[in-house]
Amino acid sequence: MEIKTKSTINDVARVAGVSKRTVSRVINGSPSVGQITRERINSVIKELNFKPDKQARGLANKKSYLLGLIYDNPDALYIDQVQRGCLSICTQLGYELVVHPCQWQKEDFVNDCLNFISRSNVDGVLILPPVSESKILASALRERHYPYVRIASADLDDHANIVISNEREAMEDIAEHLVSLGHSDIAMISGPSQFCSSRERLEGFSDSLKKRNITIPENRIIEGKNSYESGMEVANKLLTGTTIPTAIFANNDEMAAGVIRVASDLGIKIPEQLSLAGFDDNIFASRIIPSLTTLRRPVEEISIVATRKLIQAINPQNTPLEQTTVIKPYLITRESTASCITKS
Amino acid sequence: MEIKTKSTINDVARVAGVSKRTVSRVINGSPSVGQITRERINSVIKELNFKPDKQARGLANKKSYLLGLIYDNPDALYIDQVQRGCLSICTQLGYELVVHPCQWQKEDFVNDCLNFISRSNVDGVLILPPVSESKILASALRERHYPYVRIASADLDDHANIVISNEREAMEDIAEHLVSLGHSDIAMISGPSQFCSSRERLEGFSDSLKKRNITIPENRIIEGKNSYESGMEVANKLLTGTTIPTAIFANNDEMAAGVIRVASDLGIKIPEQLSLAGFDDNIFASRIIPSLTTLRRPVEEISIVATRKLIQAINPQNTPLEQTTVIKPYLITRESTASCITKS
DNA sequence: TTGTACGCGTTATCAT
């Protein structure tokens, strides 16, 4: 009662008493197959537990039914969420996901990616930030008419090739939150200016505050490196001056954690003496003490949309088209922000 | 000066003036090819930038050059590290990695995995804990003579099919650490007893303490669920009694973080009044305040060894055999543990 | 509506 050899399209054809061409038609949903024939074939397919072989199929029509995921991101949680989002669509549509972490600072990273693509035969690639910000990689792919979708924080490609996390606009929410709590002496630890996400967040934050008649002085904006240690460094500068800000927004939770550490060492109480917010809703954002007010990207939703777009780019005719392009992160309020009591 | 169409074995054969069979021989390193012929072919291969097509190759010899990674683990960092470890070997040996997160509690999870394997055509699978502890899945694979390697914390399979993280022995280190700091009233928050890793750690810890003439009373061992919230719950029981332990070992960092939260709320100072240790060296173990003394698995090394074993299982003759099977986690000392001053 | 014949790029079986 065991199925030893997996059945092929030929077996199905033979048992059903038709040609394999007809079976092929049924598999691919061709309309030109008689009702009764189709049903018979379908039942045989079930009976034989037949699954079309991806490799043979790919060989014949030059597709692998493999999607590539290219990234270079230290945030493992983010990667994991993206993978799950992608896979929920992949599984549903008969694709598999092949991962390719890379090092986008390295000089040969474009070749490394191109290499990955050609040797793995993936039908298309999903590119995560910050790699997605690479213009060189994107144009290399575009030039080769190779299907790709980027996930990024700014509008840097055709809407068919990108899903945008609108972080600039999301800054409105955190700005509003802090201002409504009475803060006006606000500082920001920005991210590396080479990242477009950093620029979006910085400008978005600063603009949003300006709209509310608050201007951040030059010396209250310090660029960090998105790391915990870097957050500590900047926090030290920000919190040891003669006057310290009443609120700090950090470009990510990692650096915010650094601020918490330094504040703790300096005896500055959060949120009583200092409000603090981050970005990401990293895994420890809710664990850390105080728990962190932060902005969260709907990562899974974003990657689902991106995957749909990619598969659509691969099969322009078959797949229902995905229209969404811009998705906004949202505010999560926790312990680290509170109303500003003292004011100069 | 651009290569439009990727070249095939036929192109190489034609240009080199030989039959494609000979080219195939060169590709696969067959010894029976003349020196000059081989060199000529090799130069043509380079010139044409020829790369054998994985799909065609797979169709012909029933291999996909794809490896599957099966897991169901909430620790994204762990997954990420494993993926990188695997890939460092995969790339080197011409394999790609296909990911498959699953839900091992669900009743049809074995079928789900089997399904994944057959539809993706992966040549073999790497199974991560806790899925790796599933006897049903492992025997299903073994029965089908399907190459697999498990990563687990106990010796539950042939050494060809497993890489063991010896957590039982690693407990010696943390026990020794705590005892040497003067602790004797020690509590443990164990993990779900269904997990073999939980049992290993519990028994290992308790045995190691016994060797040092310390016995943990029944009421000092409470089972948690490995989650932050669960850690808080158990911590509440442990820290609100008439006498509280001077040290707690938590089955993972996640729960240890819960303990920190509760201790903070109760005004219990760590490590002054309470020493605390976890397991995993989770991403926030070094970020949290106080930073956490913990046990770290050499995840990347483990996954590298496992991948080598898997590829060897797939190609019994070609690959150099991997002998390592047991790898021990190691202690990382941080702020959360200190010497015990007060003693009853 | 259905079937025949061939191609996809590679490896394997035989021969020479």
Place this chain on the structure above:
DNA sequence: ATGATAACGCGTACAA
């Protein structure tokens, strides 16, 4: 040592 030819499993002109 090398080559002709048949697989591998499926898709697709083209024909019927």
